[in-house]
Amino acid sequence: MHIKHWKVVLFGFMILLFVPLFGQKNDENATARAEIKGTPRIIHYTRKDFSGDPQIWAMCQDNDGIMYFGNNDGTLIFDGARWQTVNLPNNSSVRSLLHSTDGHVYAGGFNEFGRIERDEYGDYSYQSLMDQLSPEDRNLENIWAIHDVQNHIVFRSLSRLVAISNNKAFTIPSTGFYYSAVINDKLYLVNDEGVKTLDLKTLSFESLIIPAQYDHATIAAIAAGPAEDQIILFTRPGASYSFDNLTKSIRHFKNYFTETSNNQILSAIKSSAGNYYLGTLSSQIMVLDESGDPVPLTESFMELQDHTVLNLFESSEGNIWALLNNGIDCINISSPISVLFENASVFDVMIRGGKIYAATNQGVFVSQRIVQNPHFASLEFRKIPGLEGQAWSLQSFHGQILCSHNGGLFVIDDDDILKIEGLAGVWKVIPVRGKENHYFVCTYTGIHMLRFEGGKFEILYRVDGFNESSRDIIQSDEENTFWVCHGYKGVFKLQFDRNFEHVVGLEHFREKGLPSPFSINVFRWKDHIVFTTNQGIYTFNEATNQFDPMTELNERFGTEVNVRKLLQYEDKTWFIQDDEAGFFEDDSKKLQKGLFLELKGTFNRGMESILPINTSNVLIGTTTGLYAYDLSFQQHADTKKTLITEVHYQYNNERIKRSLKGSSEEIPHSASDIRFEFSAPKLKDQTQVQYSHQMEGIDEDWSNWSADPFRIYSQLFPGRYTFKVKARSMIGETASEATYRFSIAPVWYMTHLALGMYAFMLLLIIVGSRKLVKKKIVVEKEKTREEEKKKRTVLELELDQMRLEREKERIERDKKILEEDVIFKSKELANYTMLLVKKRELLTDLREDLKELKEVVKNERSRNMLRNLIRKIGINLNNEEHIHVFEANxxxxxxxxxxxxxxxxxxxxxxxxxxxxxxxxxxxxxxxxxxxxxxxxxxxxxxxxxxxxxxxxxxxxxxxxxxxxxx
Missing domain, CATH: 1.10.10.10 (Winged helix-like DNA-binding domain superfamily/Winged helix DNA-binding domain)
Structure with a gap:
């Protein structure tokens, strides 16, 4: 599958509603701002994708969202992930397809019509219905159309009509009906005699319009008209006619080609939104509004693979499919994402004077003026000369647009560029509160003062005292105070003098409650100045002069990833969290990020661009371009299902498929490479479908999202398993979970048969053992008699032995008593020894104390007495009598x-x-x-x-x- 690089292919499907300019880049002279939806994506499918003939004739879609395409090889079937081909028995081309209300898919070819069925293994096959016709009615040639009308399935060929109801078929001779359509359960048929209707109950025709009323032209298509009783006829030469079923009147409606044009209308449909799409011979697709008027489109609309559109089809998701002479194109009309501008990295965007301005790494681009139109907007962007190179931001003050640029500061007036001298490397311009018509110019190396006077801007001076980069700056509620965040150096709090000429106070915060000085940004949110970091969001506490966590925001975002941008717009707060965009509403803590998944990792760090247009539309700039998002997009998850399309495995070098309908399939234990294939065909956006799966019994949690529409398990242990898979698109759509229950058979020696054999063998062993035991009992009895004699003798010996044992036990008891006595005496000796140690320690301490006392006593008599005591204690300590006592004990x-x-x-x-x-x-x-x-x-x-x-x-x-x- 090849996806066009989001080129400006189809500008469309929007209502331009002008509302007052609000949000970033506003000033008092703000102009109106348009609600914009840009270019939807076109998905190209080529013969390389579906491996078949590229000429596509017909298409239908079943209840599961699976697409069927008729080509010269047969029927191509696409489930959103894989292509299959089903051939007719005679290998003819398939010119018509229909998914009927009874759930069947019908196909028609040359002398062949029938149903395409899907079996329990996920394989498709063709079941012919030709046997319901008599042999003489089977020469039908090509079946050009199939209709579900009035409880009949009608097959149209040039020679006859075949109607089937309740498994009964009948034919109606045709007088060359070359076109047919069903509108409001009424079958319209066209031949050389004009337009007729057929009542299948009475089998009667009613002539409505004769060829002269539409200038004898060939009818290319019939579609429902603006009113319920009206139909629109489109002729091949490019005219349209309106017919009223009530008055039976027809009038010429529109002409879409010039008289000299060789172009033709080949097909036409009316979409569910009320627009008409015309497939042409040489100019691809024309789009008409509800009144049938052509919608003016730029040449960039013509980006289909082929100029010849053989047929058109609107899928249940609202996308328009173009069946081409060479390939298939899906125009993703239903997607809420569209492209306004690409091929450059967008750092800022603004709408001014009905034009969109984008500041990019290549310069500043401006769109043509947005023209109010009830259906489409065609925008072409051009580069403004003189602003080549890195442009950072755009602001509008006093009716003039200022561009902050790597080369300085510029004033933009259409194509006229005026550079404000004295500056280089400018991040942005911000107004200074408290000093009217004065602005700070924030540069790579400091701040300059800018003044607007006499209709022009001029630089007054460079602010003295601060030379750091000031890209991330905000004015504080405190008078003459600004906060500046540096990506690597932390936070600066600047206090300016009265005239904002000098920095008179500077506080540099590297931490003070912040987790680190890196990756800090500052924003204003709900009248609070908040600082975002890698570990949560903080506010500054003036009382403690440090930063405290911002609980209200941390509860929403957590503290694990950095919130790099916060922007309030009405009841929504927009954010960039790490690498993902989203918003939350004031009355909800839920972060809405699903719609913006495909932008993950594409933002310009520190210069993320988000411009809300109104409550339902927003523009987002990334490294790949500028995108418009429609927030009113609502998905209905209950109508979208993830499908398990095939389950197979390798067994004995063969690929074996398993039934998808079984409640619990069993797979041999030696099976390998068990493969599950899945898809989600009903998701609106098929450009980047992702899947997450889990095998209960193996996986503890769901897998990471992946674009692979399959999962392979090389080998599984015996047991019961449930495989689960779910899908999502990159616009936040989700498809409900699909499950497949199965079991892996045990090895042969653990099967039920083997266990039964084990039980039988055990029974045989028990019976045989019983017989052996009985036989042994008889033998043992005989042995017992012989041994009784020996036992008497042995008993006497045992009595003697018992007496000896008792004597031995008495000796052992005496020995034990002696040992216990030794242990007791050892303990007494140990206690005595410890008492002796304590006593000698006490005497030693006492002698030392007496020595100290002798030194302080002044009375000689007392000193002599103390000296005698010390001598006696020393004699006692030197006495070794205690040693002799210890040795004796x-x-x-x-x-x-x-x-x-x-x-x-x-x-x-x-x-x-x-x-x-x-x-x-x-x-x-x-x-x-x-x-x-x-x-x-x-x-x-x-x-x-x-x-x-x-x-x-x-x-x-x-x-x-x-x-x-x-x-």
Whole structure:
């Protein structure tokens, strides 16, 4: 499928309603502003897309939105994602198609007519109805038209009419009816005798118009007229006639070609909107208004693939399909999106004097004047000479248009360009509140003062004290104060003097409550000045001199993505959130972004352009052009369905299709590449349909949106699954969810048959085991008798053994009691040792305290008494009697410990033996020091020497070694 690059193809289908200029770029002399809808897109389908003959004769659409096209190969079927071809039995071309009220699709070819059916696997086939005719009536030649009228399906050929009702067919001889149409359930037929009607109940003809009344011309089409009882006849030479069924009168209506023209009308339809579309031989499509008057179109309208339009069709979505001599074109009339201008990056747009001005990276473009017209607007844009290069913004003050440009500041007056000297690199111009007719010119490197006087603008001076880029600037409610946001340096608060000549106060905020100094923008919203960041929206708190979160907006937008633009217009707030455009209404927190999905990622960062025209229309500029949006577009999701069109998989090197109608299809466990194909043919905008899917049982959530109309699963485990898919277009339309339930069969050894075999085998095993058990019982009884004798002998031995066991148990109990006694005594010894340690620590502390007291006591007698006490305490501390008591108690508890030590290490000293006893008790160095009356360092040294005496490695634990030595 090839989509034209949104060229100015068809300007259309709009009502130009002028309303007062409102919103950005306003001034007191604002002109009227038009509601604009630009160029709808044309989707081109070529033979490369549908792989068939490109000459297309007929078209219809079924209830699911699937399109059927008749060409020289047969019937092309398009579901919005894929093309299929169904051939007639005689391989003739299909000249007529009809989707009837009974839901069937009928096709007619050469000596052939019938129905196109879709089976449960999603495959289409042709079912001939020729057998309902007698053999002599089957020479029909081409079936040129099929009609659903008066509860009959009527097939028209040049030789006869075939009518089918209630599966019964009858023929009506034809006198060369070369055209037919159905209007208000009335069948109109045209031959050389004129225009007639046929009553299928009475099989009677009524002559309405004779050829002389329409100048003996060939009738190309008949369409409903402006009034209910009127019809419009279009002739091939380009004339139209109005016929009144009540008065039976006809009058010449319009002529659409000149007398010397070789052009012809080949087809015509009346759209649901009331317009007439004429397919011509050499000038593509003509459009008429409801009164039948041609709508003037520019040459750019003629952008179809081919000049010859064989037929026209309006789909249920409201799009116009042109069936060409070479291809198929869909004119996306129903889309709310249209193109005004492209091929340049739009940074700003304004409407002034009935023209649209666009500031782009290539300069400033202006449209021709918008002419009020009830149906169409034809706009051509041209570049204004002298403004080539980067243009940033457009403003209108005092009836003059100012263009802020990379090359400076310019005044635009039609094609006359006046540069205001003294400036370069200008972002925009803003009025200064409190200083009438004065404006700040915001440049790359600071701010200049601009004055309007005597009908012209002039630069007065450069504002002193601020040299940063001032693209993002707004005047504060505080007197003579402005806020400036820099994309990388944070926020500046500027205080100017009375005449705005100097910056007298400057505060630079890099954080102060802001998440970072990067990507900050400032806007006015509901009388608040708000600052948007990468982590939410903030306002400035004057009391605390810092930034606080703006709860009302953060609840709408969240704090995860940056809101780069905020613009209020009446009851709507427009925004750019990250890379998506949208709006919300004052009484709603819902963000409306669906209509603008295809613009995602196309905005000029920091210079996003949004221009609301009125409450229902908005212009949006992007890096690819300028687009118009109709907000009144309403979709009806209940009428749009996502279709699962095919399910197949690979099994034993074959492609197997599954039924789409089954409630729960079963797929073999060894199946691979399970493929689901889907489409959403009833979406209005088929240019960029996206799908999201989920496989319940595998996917935890819906997939990301993708343009791929299929999903493949290489392998699935046995179990039950439900595949779900939904669709959307890039204008916010959604199609309801489609589901497909199926199961993957278990492997052979887990099937029901296998499980039954397992149960049968288990039963055999149980029965066989029962017989073996019985046999074994008989054998065991015999063995029992023989063994009873042995048991008596064994019993006596066992009694002896029991006596020995009881004796052993008594010994074990005594041993346990002794061990418990040892443990108890060990605990007592440990407690005694700890008390001893505490006592010696207390005496040591007391001695130190007495020493300090001796120094402060002045009485000599008291000093002598304290000196005696200190000496007694020292004698007590040096007394090793407690060590002997400890050793005696330790030897009683561990009577063989010292013996073992002396046996293995006979050269150990008494102090080393004491240290071994204390270490065995798992005392720390700090606890051992007072017991041995040595310092902590002395204990460490003694332990180090002891390790050497015991020949212990550095990694070996001394406590564990002593425990092993003697438990």
């Amino acid at each position: 330790f030897e009683r508890v561990h009577d063989d410990f010292f013996q073992e030590l002396k046996t293995y290490f006979p050269d150990l000293t008494s102090k080393e033996l004491r240290l071994c006893a204390l270490v065995k008790m798992n005392l720390t160095n700090k606890e051992i020091a007072p017991i041995l009356n040595i310092s902590l360092r002395g204990v460490e040294t003694a332990r180090y020497r002891l390790r050497k005496r015991l020949s212990l490695d550095h990694e070996e634990n001394m406590v564990e070694f002593l425990e092993k030595l003697s438990p």
